[in-house]
Amino acid sequence: MKTHIITSDWVSLEKLESLLQEDVRLELSEESKKQIIRCRAYLNDAMASGERTIYGINTGFGSLCDTVIPADDLGQLQTNLVISHACGAGEEVPQHLVKRMLLLKVLGLSHGHSGVQLETVERLIFFFNNNILPVLYQQGSLGASGDLAPLAHLSLPLIGMGEAYVNNEKVSGEEICKQFKLTPIQLQSKEGLALLNGTQFMSSYGSYAVATSRKLWIQFNKIAALSLEGYDGRVEPFGVSVHAIRKQKGQIKTAEIFRDHLDGSQIISRVKAHVQDPYSFRCIPQVHGASYDAIEYAAQIIENEINAVTDNPTIFPDEDLIVSAGNFHGQPLAITMDFLAIAMAEMGSISERRVYKLISGTRGLPAFLVAKPGLNSGFMIPQYTCASIVSQNKQMCMPASVDTIDSSNGQEDHVSMGANSGTKLFRILDNLHTIQGIELMNAAQAIEFRRPLKTSEPLETLLTEYRKVVPFVKEDCYLQPLISASKNFVTGKI
Numbered sequence: 436m437k438t439h440i441i442t443s444d445w446v447s448l449e450k451l452e453s454l455l456q457e458d459v460r461l462e463l464s465e466e467s468k469k470q471i472i473r474c475r476a477y478l479n480d481a482m483a484s485g486e487r488t489i490y491g492i493n494t495g496f497g498s499l500c501d502t503v504i505p506a507d508d509l510g511q512l513q514t515n516l517v518i519s520h521a522c523g524a525g526e527e528v529p530q531h532l533v534k535r536m537l538l539l540k541v542l543g544l545s546h547g548h549s550g551v552q553l554e555t556v557e558r559l560i561f562f563f564n565n566n567i568l569p570v571l572y573q574q575g576s577l578g579a580s581g582d583l584a585p586l587a588h589l590s591l592p593l594i595g596m597g598e599a600y601v602n603n604e605k606v607s608g609e610e611i612c613k614q615f616k617l618t619p620i621q622l623q624s625k626e627g628l629a630l631l632n633g634t635q636f637m638s639s640y641g642s643y644a645v646a647t648s649r650k651l652w653i654q655f656n657k658i659a660a661l662s663l664e665g666y667d668g669r670v671e672p673f674g675v676s677v678h679a680i681r682k683q684k685g686q687i688k689t690a691e692i693f694r695d696h697l698d699g700s701q702i703i704s705r706v707k708a709h710v711q712d713p714y715s716f717r718c719i720p721q722v723h724g725a726s727y728d729a730i731e732y733a734a735q736i737i738e739n740e741i742n743a744v745t746d747n748p749t750i751f752p753d754e755d756l757i758v759s760a761g762n763f764h765g766q767p768l769a770i771t772m773d774f775l776a777i778a779m780a781e782m783g784s785i786s787e788r789r790v791y792k793l794i795s796g797t798r799g800l801p802a803f804l805v806a807k808p809g810l811n812s813g814f815m816i817p818q819y820t821c822a823s824i825v826s827q828n829k830q831m832c833m834p835a836s837v838d839t840i841d842s843s844n845g846q847e848d849h850v851s852m853g854a855n856s857g858t859k860l861f862r863i864l865d866n867l868h869t870i871q872g873i874e875l876m877n878a879a880q881a882i883e884f885r886r887p888l889k890t891s892e893p894l895e896t897l898l899t900e901y902r903k904v905v906p907f908v909k910e911d912c913y914l915q916p917l918i919s920a921s922k923n924f925v926t927g928k929i
Contacts, residue, residue: 440464441545448738452646455535461560463545463553470547471556475623477752478550482506482624490748490759491628492550500846513627514594520587520631521597523572528585530568530600532639536589537563539635539642539741548744548751549629555620558593567611570598571636577842578765578853581746582636585854590630595619625748632746637768640857641737644772647864648730648779651871652723654925655782656689657897658875659719660696662789663703664890665881667798668716670694670703678720685731686724693719700891702882709798715788722785729778736771769836769853776860780828783863783870787821793877794818804880804908811911814877817918821873824866831859872921876905883907900924 439454442464454461463471481487488494488503495502496516504512528536537559543549544556561567569592575584591597592608596619599611612619620626673693678686697703711717748759794814796802805813835855841848879901882890889895904920 436460438462441467441541443467443470443546445742446542446738448642448645448734448741451535451538451642451741454538455531460564461538461541463556463560467545467547468553471545471549471551471553474547474550474750474752475552478625478750478757481757482509487757489757491632492625492748492757496628496843509624510622513622513624516627516631517587517590517594517622518596520583521591523575523584523588525572525574528571528573528636530603532643533568533571533589533600534563534566535639535643536571536585536635537568539638540586540589540630540633542741543633543635543744543746544629546744548749549746550625550750551629552620552623552626555593555622555626555630558617558620561615561617562592562599565615566601567592567615568600570600570605573854573858576636576854577840577847578634578637578769578851578855579761579763579849580843580847581632581763582634582765582854583631585636586631586633589635590627593620593630594622625750628748629746632763634740634743634745634763634765634768634853637765637772637853637857638737638740640854640861641733641768641772641775642741644775644857644860644864645730645734645737648726648733648775651779651782651864651867652727652730654871655786656692656719656723657696657894658871658878658925659716659723659786659789660693661878661882661890661894661897662793662874663693663712663716663719664697664700664894665793665800665878665885666712666716666789667702667707667709667885668712669707669709670697672712672717673697673720683721683724683728685727686720688727689724690720696893697891700894701888702885702890705888713788713792715785715792719785722781726778726782729774733771733775736767740768765851765853766836769851769856770834772853772856772860773832773834773836776856776863777832779860779867780825780832780863783825783828783867786870786874787818787825790818790821790874790877793881800881800884804877804884805911806909813908813911814880814914817873817876817914820918821870824869828863828866831863835859868926869918869922871925872918872923875901875925876917876921879905880908 437459439459571585571588576582592599596608673690678690745762794803802808803813803815805811835852
């Protein structure tokens with residue numbers, strides 16, 4: 436098993452994905468350990484003087500910020516914070532996202548501006564290395580003051596409470612301590628805030644979304660190229676000159692990819708009877724390209740966030756400074772994930788329009804892509820399913836970031852709702868895999884009616900692999916299993 440040493444070096448999104456996909460163990464560098472210990476020592480000295488009143492360290496939280504807490508109660512204050520804030524609701528957060536959150540929390544705390552004990556960070560690393568994945572819930576975070584509720588649930592097993600999955604079995608925090616011979620962490624001043632004030636729930640969903648969107652974007656291009664072939668579309672809209680004069684990076688890149696996908700195709704090179712194609716084919720570079728640009732913008736914002744310190748207060752030992760500010764506010768992530776949701780939903784929207792054209796009974800294709808239409812309904816209803824999912828995606832594209840609701844008696848009077856942006860985006864991306872599966876099923880079916888002509892070598896390879904799991908449909912059959920198999924194919928094999 437590889438060991439990854441956590442340092443102050445920048446972590447790219449690509450590096451983050453490799454750490455999560457490979458079988459790696461985390462370990463703090465000596466530099467990171469020194470930074471964490473130094474920051475904790477500075478905070479201890481600052482509190483020992485008894486001269487400072489510092490939010491959340493020796494005061495209450497939120498609107499209770501002016502309530503001073505006696506020195507003997509500071510550890511209990513932090514424990515109470517974690518316990519009282521574990522108020523999640525709704526569906527459980529998928530385990531792979533919880534593991535991502537553990538990693539992101541370690542990265543944030545490792546910079547040495549949070550005042551946590553070294554033992555606390557190393558316990559988070561122990562959880563990551565041993566796949567101890569706390570039980571979290573998708574609802575409860577307002578995306579400001581950090582992702583309080585989900586991060587409280589993430590932290591409960593550190594103090595021997597809450598629940599976690601170990602080898603897919605849900606066990607109590609107390610049982611985890613017994614099983615792994617751990618002593619519950621005794622939280623010191625500031626630690627509860629350091630654990631709960633952060634954007635790791637949003638960042639987890641956001642970083643996952645960027646990685647998944649990049650993969651979906653690549654696959655939508657390949658599947659759309661196959662649909663273009665099935666529809667007997669024209670290649671001219673993908674030429675170099677027309678995109679060069681618009682100067683949009685994503686558009687130019689998309690057109691280049693399509694030229695590569697279609698190179699050597701017998702279908703694309705034959706003389707066409709029609710002058711132009713519908714927008715869902717002709718404007719693929721413009722639509723897919725705009726989504727590419729949005730994905731890359733989102734990647735920039737979210738990569739910044741995973742390398743940031745987002746808890747509060749923030750501690751600067753070199754400047755003798757402890758600042759209560761707002762790095763936990765999720766607005767950058769909320770707006771970005773709303774934007775990405777729109778960009779990716781549009782990929783699904785134009786995909787469904789291509790499906791609609793493929794079953795329309797034009798361009799020499801039989802109605803609903805089946806022999807003897809009428810007796811057979813063929814692929815009529817998969818388009819309904821696709822349209823339903825596209826409509827649901829549109830509904831979920833209402834920006835969460837334009838909403839805010841007062842909390843904590845008005846002290847926290849503007850919140851980002853970025854957690855809702857993230858969970859909506861997660862559902863949209865899952866829906867897109869289904870939409871892709873349906874388009875691929877239709878495109879592959881249409882190609883069979885173009886035989887003996889062949890498409891390009893890479894697209895023929897895709898068809899060969901696809902036919903191993905989804906057969907050509909000669910007459911009406913039970914289609915739901917085929918849709919499911921097609922979704923599984925695009926999720927894991929393209």
